Amino acid sequence: MRFPKPWSKKRGSRQAGRAIAGTVGEAGFFAAVFLAGVFILALTLAQRFVVGPWPPLATGLGFWTLIALAIAMIGFGGTMLLLGILQIGASSERRNALARRAEEIELIGGTGTEFPAVPRGVNLTDSPGMRLTYRLPATSWPGKRLAAAAALALMWNAVWLVLLVVVIAGFWSQQPRWVLTGLLFPLAGIGVWVLRHYARCLRQTSGVGATIVEIDEHPLQPGGSYRAYVGQLGRMTLRRIRIELICEEESTFRQGTDVRIDRNPVLSQIILDQYDVTIDLGRPWEQEFELKIPADAMHSFRSPHNAVHWKIIVSGEARPWPSFCQSFPVVVQPASPLPRRSPR
Structure with missing residues (x-):
């Protein structure tokens, strides 16, 4: 009796796992990394520059480490998400064909x-x-609608996270912004709807192929x-x-x-x-x-x-x-x- 080995290379033409679910999960992970980087960057800058009862964050090694970590998360998450969107609608064999048959084709003149x-x-x-x-x-390009949905979802939720940091800083400084606090709830609902729309577009575009x-x-x-x-x-x-x-x-x-x-x-x-x-x-x-x-x-x-x-x-x-x-x-x-x- 042979036991399955998840670390071994699969054989035949069957598929291991669900590619569509994997694509959606991968995109969700990179989007979460991007938004977490935005939140960490906004929170770090608020602790450094917003006047409050707490002592301001010193511009030392810890401050610059948090800034570098947040920027790295934003860059990594945004870049990987963009690369994933650009690969939508392209077959995985295309790069192999370019490498294998590029030398067989003569240069085409005018x-x-x-x-x-x-x-x-x-x-x-x-x-x-x-x-x-x-x-x-x-x-x-079949990914135009997906790219627009991704840009809208990331920008809207990034702005919402910045506003959340502003509200938190207001409570910390004992100067709460009640109007902005009340606006966070409907804006959060819109952000959830935009994320669901992006996930639906990603699932549909990945399924069509x-x-x-x-x-x-x-x-x-x-x-x-x-x-x-x-x-x-x-x-x-x-x-x-x-x-x-x-x-x-x-x-x-x-x-x-x-x-x-x-x-x-x-x-x-x-x-x-x-x-x-x-x-x-x-x-x-x-x-x-x-x-x-x-x-x-x-x-x-x-x-x-x-x-x-x-x-x-x-x-x-x-x-x-x-x-x-x-x-x-x-x-x-x-x-x-x-x-x-x-x-x-």
Whole structure:
């Protein structure tokens, strides 16, 4: 009989523990470290500079030790929390792919002046893929809502802790601030609600996971056929997941003093439409398919007032997680002209 060894490396594809609960717990720990540092810093400064019946705190080794400890806690908690938010929506294999396959990809030069109005798309091929040659970047970051909720929660509760120190200092100096003391209770309720909203956003964003799109060649050409790969990470049940190839015309014009942008789809090709998909942490949803560009399609184009964009859109309707829609731009260059034949 073999007994489990928690210190040993796990084998197979099963998951040890709950990753979502671990992510929420880790974020809560770093947020608590940040707020504790704010409270210690405010309390130390109050003991040093607020006039009261107690003797002021001497600016000796103990004072500077508390200041350094508080600043270190604020910096450590804030930095680790920020790094955790930045990693939301990114797969853990990406850094391994960068280290393993960076030497296999040739440097991509510019297109020259042959097609001056066609985007070069150099930034679309600077990341290697795990399955295919290139991993396409998404146009939007899925952690924007989470970052806003985290900033609001930390700033609101940090201000509340500073006000708490002011109230405590008032009672110590026998000059209580009753109005501020009464305001602490509703402000604390708002702070608890903001923290719960942040935890809910963190849980939802962590559950959805990253969307990965890879392609074997880039840029594309009309009439070409290419291999593509889509992977969806997370732990959720999708009512539907759809992969589309979109060609969109964009017009920029001025109406009075306002600048308006009008977007009209020129081509919408549904590549995959699948229902009732279950995604687990150890087994992401993966799909390889053939991406075909119509031979008579318009190539990518960009000018000051008009543009033609091509993109791969991956959208999903999830429950109980929020639905998602990620856009991955690609560049379609004009078809290469046929070489001239010699009359001989």
